Amino acid sequence: MLAALLVLATLPQTNLMETVPPEALRATVEKLASFQTRNTLSPTLVEAAEWLAAEFRKIPGMQVELMKYVAPKGQRIPEEREVLQVVATLPGKTDRRIVVGGHLDSLNIGVDPATGRAPGANDDASGVALALECARAMAGRQWENTLVFVGFTGEEQGLIGSRALAERARKEGWNIEAVLSNDTVGSSGNKAGQKDEKRVRVFSDEFDPTPASDARPAHSSRELARFVEFVSRGKVPGFGIKLVLRADRFGRGGDHTPFAQNGFDAIRFIEVHEEYSRQHTADDLPEHMDWNYLANVTRTNLAALTALADAGPRPTNVRIARDQGHDTKLTWRATPGVRYVVYHRDTASPVWEKSIEVGPVAEFTVAGINKDDHFFAVGAVGGVPVLAR
Numbered sequence: 001m002l003a004a005l006l007v008l009a010t011l012p013q014t015n016l017m018e019t020v021p022p023e024a025l026r027a028t029v030e031k032l033a034s035f036q037t038r039n040t041l042s043p044t045l046v047e048a049a050e051w052l053a054a055e056f057r058k059i060p061g062m063q064v065e066l067m068k069y070v071a072p073k074g075q076r077i078p079e080e081r082e083v084l085q086v087v088a089t090l091p092g093k094t095d096r097r098i099v100v101g102g103h104l105d106s107l108n109i110g111v112d113p114a115t116g117r118a119p120g121a122n123d124d125a126s127g128v129a130l131a132l133e134c135a136r137a138m139a140g141r142q143w144e145n146t147l148v149f150v151g152f153t154g155e156e157q158g159l160i161g162s163r164a165l166a167e168r169a170r171k172e173g174w175n176i177e178a179v180l181s182n183d184t185v186g187s188s189g190n191k192a193g194q195k196d197e198k199r200v201r202v203f204s205d206e207f208d209p210t211p212a213s214d215a216r217p218a219h220s221s222r223e224l225a226r227f228v229e230f231v232s233r234g235k236v237p238g239f240g241i242k243l244v245l246r247a248d249r250f251g252r253g254g255d256h257t258p259f260a261q262n263g264f265d266a267i268r269f270i271e272v273h274e275e276y277s278r279q280h281t282a283d284d285l286p287e288h289m290d291w292n293y294l295a296n297v298t299r300t301n302l303a304a305l306t307a308l309a310d311a312g313p314r315p316t317n318v319r320i321a322r323d324q325g326h327d328t329k330l331t332w333r334a335t336p337g338v339r340y341v342v343y344h345r346d347t348a349s350p351v352w353e354k355s356i357e358v359g360p361v362a363e364f365t366v367a368g369i370n371k372d373d374h375f376f377a378v379g380a381v382g383g384v385p386v387l388a389r
Helices: 022-033 044-057 121-138 160-171 221-232 256-261 291-308
Strands: 063-071 081-090 096-103 146-152 175-182 199-204 240-244 266-271 316-320 328-333 340-346 354-359 363-366 374-380
Touching (some): 022 044, 022 121, 022 291, 044 063, 044 081, 081 121, 081 160, 096 291, 121 146, 121 175, 121 291, 160 256, 199 221, 199 291, 221 240, 221 266, 256 266, 266 291, 316 374, 328 340, 328 374, 340 363, 354 363
Parallel strands (some): 096 146, 096 175, 175 266
Antiparallel strands (some): 063 081, 081 146, 199 266, 316 328, 328 363, 340 354, 340 374
16 A cells, blocks of 8 residues: 555656757757857867857746956966856746756966867756756756756866856845756766766765754755655666765865755765866867766756756655654644655665655654654655755
């Protein structure tokens, strides 16, 4: 009986394998890599940003902004300068926003930043191509929530563009439900002979700088990561997510971090086995990439996006009843008409193991599962679960 209630996803019936053609991803990457450089300090970054904005403008219903911000003087920026990045918005019925993107700028450490060759195919034309293809796939209908597709810049100079957008979002009161940053997601192997065609890593931070209250839903980038793994599980045949329970790799960062620091749920997708000699060098070329792998990472993002795009608002005040017993009762503050899902997992498991769709209610008892040995959460159908306390 319980098996009939398990909910592994809330996606509409769509063929993700057909939705994302590898050839389209390849065309975008090859175009971006054809620029001499896309370094934040180069004039060709403007050309690349204008090209990307034009591609987004071809998508029906898309609102495209060439966002200007000031990059301050720093280690890789000799003088303060104005920089562009691309922000494309597909309006939904609500102001809740889902952000997906990659960084448009490239870097070759060994050459003049303004003129030296820096193709940046995998790092990170791959993530930009993914965001563009997701936008094409999601267009054509109005979703419940607003979708934002970003080509960040200033990443290689210290996450400057993503910080500018995250701080703008906080100041303007954007209601961001999730940020999916994709950086270096186009290769399945490296020169050391390591290869993993079946998984993409997802990094997340557990820290939430703005604690929840009864009026404000709890946020957690780690719970976003667990949800994305859960909701995409089995959606792309032979492919899945490897959760890494760290904010990012040692000594390095990504565009998800400024969003997490500003109180938004944000995670980073990256291939399992990086090839470091093809990062920040002239050898970061399209011919070293695996287009089927990049397509599967894109499909995995889409599986998450199509769930998040139609999700209702998060529950607040999610609580576990403190009584003793073999069952576990959960209560929460619900929004009228919103359907909810209850999740649970063993305390030793890093991923959600089971879910039960419970409908438009504000309490539910999980029979036969005790609170001592398990974690519980409640989320709107398609939405990020809120951990029960």
